[in-house]
Amino acid sequence: MKGDYWILLAVIILVIGLVLHQVPLALVALLFILTGGVSRLWNKYCLRRVDYKRRLSHNQVFFGEEITLEIEVSNRKPLPLPWIKIEDELPEQMVLLKGKTSASHEERVTLTNIFPIGMYNRVKRRFPIKCPRRGAFLFGPTRIQSGDLFGFFRRDMEIDKIDYLLVYPRLVPLEKLGISSQQLFGDIRLRHHLFQDPVLTAGVREYYPGDALKRIHWKSTARTGRLQTKIYEPTTTIDISIFLDVRTLREYLWGSIDQLQELGIIAAASLSQHALNAGFRVGLYVNQITRFSHGLVTVPPSSHPDQMVRVLEALAQIHQVESLMMSRYIREEASNLPWGSTLVVISAQPDEKLMATLLDLKRVGRSVTLIAIGSEVKDVNAAHFPVYRVSDKVAWELTKEIELNEDLDAK
16 A cells, blocks of 8 residues: 555655754654554544445336435444545436436446545435336445545445345336227127136035046045035136237347337236236236246236236346247146136237247137237237237337426426
8 A cells, every 4th residue: 555655665764864863854754654653543443333324215116206315324433534435336227316427337337425424423315316217226236435534545345235126117008009908808808708716615516427636525525435526616707817028029239228128018017007907817927037036937817906016026127038939938838827817918029939829729718819019010810819019109109208208307
């Protein structure tokens, strides 16, 4: 450290002063040595009992909303710090409305704060942040630096704590996507009849040839000595299983916004919201593995009040690269879905394999609906199952609305 060189130089000057009997020179050198010793002692204890906290006002927000980043530094010792430097790593996609950042590395920026802090004192600073991008974002780690009053010595400390922020996709009425909600949900209702709910058991009856073995009530069979079959309660509950294909017609560019994919995500989120509000059980399936998912993204069908939050959390984490072809994923999952469920497939690239898969499901009695994203999608045969189109012009219209709202907010 440069402070060590100053002390070494002062010692050499002190020796020269004593040898030459130059008292003033020796006193100056001694003063430098004392100053260096105090600085070194100051540097040793400057970051001891210094506490740092980072808080986000919200960890889950919707696209376009604002949050507040708060940093708090406490100096819990009788040694004032003439300066302390705090460097926080932030996601580049977030817009800092107060304060300045500098480039760090790929898709990361650094927020720097430098200020003095007295003994047994605490400093808080708040930074409003706008969230203009859907996604999962990390805040941190943090580097802290301080030293002596003269700048001879510096000490560093790193805090590895990470805060996570999920920005949910935008929710819009289905009509804004060019999909008639009454027509879509009407088709789903008309194509289904009364089903039996395997969760609700109404009673038992004697076994008839053709009854499934999984419906046999073994306790009653053991008690009566004759095979008994479960009788399920009838239900009109319909499952909608939404399959989102993350593959688009465009090449993947890390760090860029793929409008077709974002439009598909908006469609999946908006459809889930409308379906849950209409009383359907909704599930989500995405053909990729994300940072926080264990395997491919799967949200089992449910009508629980928290189901929409689960769907939004899954959609917030979606990136641009598929992990499995959608046609293969649907074939693997179809056998696990309740027989009365409707498969709604959202894809910007419904190729021949995907269309063949949907047609096969339709032939065995499954209810299938395709939502094709983008104007570049080739004509698909809609004679066998309903097909709805969402033009990529919708993405530009939504973008214009967002920009208009931001301009109004600024005024």
